[in-house]
Amino acid sequence: MGFSLAAAALVAELIFVAAAAPPPRTAEAAAGCGGATAAAQEMRAAGYFSFVMLMNMAAPPGSAAAENATFLMPSDELLSAAPPPSGGDLAAFLARHSIPAPLAFEELQLLPTGTAIPTSAVGFNLTVSHGGGAGRRRLYLAGVEVVRADVCSPEGSPVRCHGMGGVLGTTSPGCPAHGGATAAPPPPAAGGPAPLHTRLFAATAAAASFLLLS
16 A cells, blocks of 8 residues: 555656656757757657657747757658658647656656556547666566666756557547556546646556555
């Protein structure tokens, strides 16, 4: 019981604080050379050209969707094998592959199995699970492995990104093969989606309930 309460508190602190208080911006970021622009440069340097192209089309640097976020990037090879998104599908694709808070891989690793992380797509959550032995633990989001950690993490930037071993689905995932369960997403408020802090708190509370009952 004590462990479950501590884990729930950790989830709340990592997700809510990351969204509410992004890292301070450097002089380069303030001049327009940091944030999403610097992150896109590091994505390209790591070979994620297709994801950068999609991101620039759906959320160009300077837009709200391109800042204070964690991007989950399938490789060019994976994207070439997936149906190409277009129009409104493009924005939905990017929303499913981004978390509205900058989270480093080390922070994601601290989240216990079964935690539901809300993405930028309202109602689409990613369930955390872990695998591997006593060495480096493997991290899975919605059953898809994070294969390349912290691809972009320029100093002072409010953007993080990680390479993924697959394309995240179009429907909210169920229990992944590596364990865990998806918490029920919070209902949207009347007249539009709930505010970001409300969505994060509701998802965290759902994860805490799961831990307390397990």
